[in-house]
Every structure is written in structure tokens, then in C-alpha cells.
Amino acid sequence: MLLRLKIHSFNYLSALILLLVTICSSIDSFAQTVDTTVAPAAVLPGVYADPNIAVFNNKFYIYPTTDGSEGWLSTSFTCWSSANLVKWKNEGVILDLPHDLTWADKRAWAPAIAVKNNKYYYYYAADGNIGVAVSDKPTGPFKDALGKPLVKKGSYPGQMIDPMVFMDDDGAAYLYFGQGQCNAVKLNDDMVSFDTAKMISFKPSGYNEGPFVIKRKGIYYLMWSEYDTRDPRYSVAYATSSSPLGPFKKAETGPVLKGSGVVKGAGHHSVVQVPGKDEWYIAYHRFKIPGGNGYNRETCISSMHFDANGNILPVNVFEKIKPVKLKR
Template sequence: MNRNGMILKCIAAILLVTGINTVVKAQSVDTLNAPAPALPGVYADPNIAVFNNKFYIYPTTDGTVGWQSTAFSCWSSDNLTDWKNEGVILNLPTDLSWAKVRAWAPTIATKNGKYYYYYSADVNIGVAVADKPTGPFKDPLGKPLVRKGLLPGQMIDPMAFVDDDGSAYLYFGQGQCNVVKLNDDMISYDTTKIISFKPEGYNEGPFMIKRKGIYYLMWSEYDTRDPRYSIAYATSKSPVGPFVKAAGHPVLKGKGVVKGAGHHSVVQVPGTDKWYIAYHRFKIPDGNGYNRETCIEPMYFDAQGNIKPVDVFGKLKPVKIKAAK
């Protein structure tokens, strides 16, 4: 073999070894050991928020077939990794006159110096008001804000979004997405102004964020009992659409031991372009659509503003909020 032949043979050997190493490295990603959940126990549909330099999570209490929970709790954290249970903030049997069961999928917003808590109760949507993010919350209406049967689909999964100009919008609905601008009191709206639509793949759990002038409507696809449960999104230049669905990958989906990753919310760290997504997955081990646990991961955007796929096997690091100067 001449000298050039020897060189080519060496190069081929190097490429072969490099290729093998690359395959080994790709296969070494551990999909059998997921990170621990953010909250202990079974909690689903987490709504994550930040108020007064502190993080909060408002989840559904899970663990019963048919999702028969009757109360809502609140959790607080200074760093996204250590969470304190602030206790029950709304108990359907004692605090409501119109619903006693199926306490699902809440959201929260602040305006007018008050905190407005929107929630699903017996397949209606209610609203409660408090002076603090930890409550106690009181029902100001004595009836649902959005009653079951008002529109096609289930009247569940509210999401309240307050825009930069102070305008507030309520997104809700399973089966189709609905959005309506709330009145300044945050507890009423014009039913004739409801906009209903169904993005491709939409099932439930709408969530709205705004970044660099673009509105991102996110939602859950498939059913929460389905291991394929996942998150997709669409964008618009308006909070009420029209929305264009992002092509390609879901924002978040299960992998390996992680099943049913969905029904999320997103929080922006004040004063930064850092974003975090809270979601639930089947409890590990032996979880299902009635036994789910809450997780948190960073969420990133690319240079074009597309949301990158979330790593459900990431290791969340503590996050401190810097006080505004």
C-alpha cells in the first residue's frame, strides 16, 4: 500500500471511530430516569405566576378517578425549586353555592390592586377575588362567570391574560378555544363579544404569552389520559387572532418514562427574557390521567422567535428574581 493509501485508510478509521462515539453519545441520553417533580404528591394543570418578586403555582389537586377534587391550593417559592404549600385558598363545598366538585385547572391575574382567580368548577368557570395572591378568595358573583352549555364543548380551563395596555382577556374551552375581553372589573364581559375558533390539533388548556410584540397562544393536544398529550402553539399580532399555528415539533411532549406531558403554563422572570414552563406528566411510577405530577423546565426561543422544544429531562436550577431598582 502506498503512502496516500495509508493516509486514506487512517482517515477512514478515524471517521468510523468518531461515528461510533457519536452514536454511543446519542444513545447515552437517559430517558428512564426523569427529574423529580416540582411539587410533592399528585397535582396537575399547574398555573405558574410571579407576583411581588415571588413565584406561585396554582394547580388542580389530583388523585381521584374522574377528577373529583373539591378544593384548590396555592404554592409559593423564592427560587422555582423550593416550594411551600400555602394551604387551601378556595374550597368548593364551603365557599361556593353553585358547585361542590370537579375543581379543575385554575389561573390567576392581578389588576386594580386585586387578585382574580379563575377556575373550573363542575364544568363551569368561576371567578374569585382576593387582596393577596395566597387568598383567601371570595366568590363575588354567587354564580358561574361562564356557565356550562354557553358554547359548544366544555366550559373549562380558563386562562386570564392582562396585556401591556391593561386590557384583560379570558381564554377558555375544551373542544374549541374561546376568547373574550373582560370588563375593567375583571368579573364580567359581553357574551356577544366572545370569539370562538379551533386551531388544528386543539383540545384544551389554552395559555397566552406575549414576547417582543408577538402573541403566543399555546394549548394541549390529545386527551390528558393519553400518553401522547402534548403542547403546541400559534402566533398572532393580536390577542384575539387570527392565529397561525407553528409548523413542526410540539413545544413539549413526553419521551421515555415521561408520559402525558401537557396542560402547561408559562412565566417570565421579571426584568429578563428568561421563561419557564410548568406542566404535568403521568406520575412516575404508576401514574395515569388521574394521577399526575407537576414539573418545571426552562423554555427557550430561537433567533426568529420560535419556541424551541422543551427538554423534559432537564435539571432545573434555582432562579432568583432581582428586585427592581
């Protein structure tokens, strides 16, 4: 009996040692395959943040915040285009606050774009308000649509920044915005007004700013950034719903986008689907490498994947994306 116990103990110990060796080997293998000291180059040259990525007429576009000033005091917006997500062309300034607006001249932040009835509507933050401009082309130039803010500073809880417009399959448009609190409302058909009585405000656990909505297989995904953009822990989480206005249930998993190693402050994202495919890419900013911080950020793109249950999988910020061909 004693011999049998000794044999069983020996077998258990051997199995435990083998398991530990396997785990250590797996960790070592991961470390060898993912070098966290070297990250892919940013897709846009220079410092740009808060990228809104979109696809129109077989071409990709990025609409970012111009970065590089303490306090984020930029005064204009640019547009970038690409045929393959890898090589990007600067289309120049598409909206200049001092020149094109009468109600704000600085703090040009976090734009977004949507198209309806062959018109392109450009939503943006300007000095703590949300404005909307319109153009016949995705590259602008854009003209102020209202002569005043679409959402005035102090109108709702939180800061009136970080607008995003989601276009549903039925053509309905929904506006999301807010730092500190998420605000959401269905836009009127003119894309430049909404029923103020129908505005909803809510705050998912961990929510700070940068709301962004996508729809996949009938499920609405509300994504947002957590922590402050100056914090290396800046990251992206999400919740799901069967309705574009919620209620939303936060995913039980951790952030789907976060920094690691040399990558710091990965967040304030947007997502684009390759037309006709279940293929998704996430654009976001990180601290500039090297020497970046919350005022010197650069724009990156990674692929984004879902598991069989529709959960968004963690994004690999060290992946180098390959050129994407669009059907013509």
C-alpha cells in the first residue's frame, strides 16, 4: 500500500513538473514570436491622433486630429486617402476653424464622417462644442452647415467632444459623443439636427471618451476609450446590444485594444469593414515612438477579429498589416 502511494505521488509530481515546463515553454515561445520592443511604423507621418477611418467609393480615408501642441490647440483638420490601407496620401486641409467658422477658432479635435444622399457630413469638436460641416466630396473642402454648433458646450453631461455617426442598414443615422458621459440620439434625415427630447445619456463601466459604434450580424457594438489619453493605460473596451441606442451590456473580457511593451496609450479608435467581406480593421493612436506622450501621438492600424460567439478578440498592436485590395 505504501509503495502504491509513493508511485502515485511520483506520477503526480512528474505530471506537475511536465505541466510547468510546458507553460514556461509556451511563455518563452510567445516572447520569441512577439517582440514588444519593436512596433510597426505609424501609418501617417508625423503626429496625428483620434483617427476616424472610413471607406467611400473603393478608397479608404482617415480623418485625424492634428497633434503636437500642449493642450491640443490645433486649429484645422486634414484628410488622408489610401487605396490599400498601407500607403496614405495627404489630401490637405479640409476645414480650417479660424477661416471657416464664426463660432470657434481652436481645439479642433476628434472628427468623424458619414455620407447620405451623396453628401458627406463631417462632425468634429471645436473649442468644446460639436459642429457639422458638409461637402460633395470625402476630401472636402467642407463648409459649416449651421453657422453655429450642432451641440453647444454644456448642453449635456460631460464634455461635448468626440462625435461619431453610425449609419444603420435602414439608412437611419445615430450620433454618439461625450467625454465623461456617453450621449446618443437619432439624427433627423437632414443629418444636421435631432430631437433634443430624445437624447439619452449613460455611462458604461470604465467609459471615458471616444464612442464608436459598428454593427455585425445583427449585433451593435459600442466601443469606447478608458482612462485619460495622457495615461499609458489608455485602452479600448466595448459593450453590445440588439439596438443602436442600447441598453448595452459590457463585455466580460478585458480591453480589446491596449498598449504593451514599447506601445503606450493605445486608444481613441475607429473601425472600418472591408466592403463585401467580414474583414475588419481598427485605427487608433498611440504615444509617438520614441519620445511620445499624450500631446504627441501617432496613428496606427491593426486588423480586428471576432470569435465564433461574436466577441471581439484582443488586437495585436505589433502586427504589421498587409495591403488590402478593394473590389472595383
